[in-house]
Amino acid sequence: MDWLLKHAWEAWLGLAIVLGVAEMFSLDLILIMLAAGAVVGMVAALLDLHVAIQILGFGTASLAAIFFVRPSFAKRLHGGPSLEVGHGKLVGRQGVVTQEISGLSAGRIKLAGEFWTAEPYDDTLSIASGETVEVLAIRGATAVVHPVARLEI
Numbered sequence: 001m002d003w004l005l006k007h008a009w010e011a012w013l014g015l016a017i018v019l020g021v022a023e024m025f026s027l028d029l030i031l032i033m034l035a036a037g038a039v040v041g042m043v044a045a046l047l048d049l050h051v052a053i054q055i056l057g058f059g060t061a062s063l064a065a066i067f068f069v070r071p072s073f074a075k076r077l078h079g080g081p082s083l084e085v086g087h088g089k090l091v092g093r094q095g096v097v098t099q100e101i102s103g104l105s106a107g108r109i110k111l112a113g114e115f116w117t118a119e120p121y122d123d124t125l126s127i128a129s130g131e132t133v134e135v136l137a138i139r140g141a142t143a144v145v146h147p148v149a150r151l152e153i
Contacts, residue, residue: 008054012042029070029077037062087138094134094148101133101145102126109133109143118143 004011019035041058049057090111098115101107103123109116120127121136121144133145 008045009042012038012045029074033065033070034062036065090135090138094132097127097129097131097133100129111143116143117141118145121146
């Protein structure tokens with residue numbers, strides 16, 4: 001116990017290293033926050049502060065890091081762009097009608113550089129060629145569309 005009191009900063013440094021290495025295996029960002037707290041304890045030991053203050057600094061810094069720093073780090077680590085594949089990425093995009101669309105017969109639209117068979121979301125609508133439409137859904141190889149409102153000037 002006497003050695004630990006004389007070499008407290010080394011003990012804190014060792015604890016920080018062990019926690020840092022353990023974090024590489026867990027990747028949950030808890031142990032690295034505890035390692036940061038151990039570094040605070042080490043600094044307190046280097047300043048020759050009482051053991052109780054070292055432990056209090058360790059606990060305070062660790063809890064502060066866990067509650068205030070970890071959420072933003074975890075969000076960045078586990079977040080990222082969502083991967084949209086297939087036809088689902090076309091929903092919400094706009095296209096231009098190339099062949100009239102009505103509830104009685106499907107027409108065609110140009111969407112993302114490709115021509116698609118399209119039918120109206122509302123079967124009572126008739127959408128003329130040249131109109132801009134928004135894709136609401138993709139059913140098989142057919143786009144379900146609705147006309148985009150135009151401002152009349």
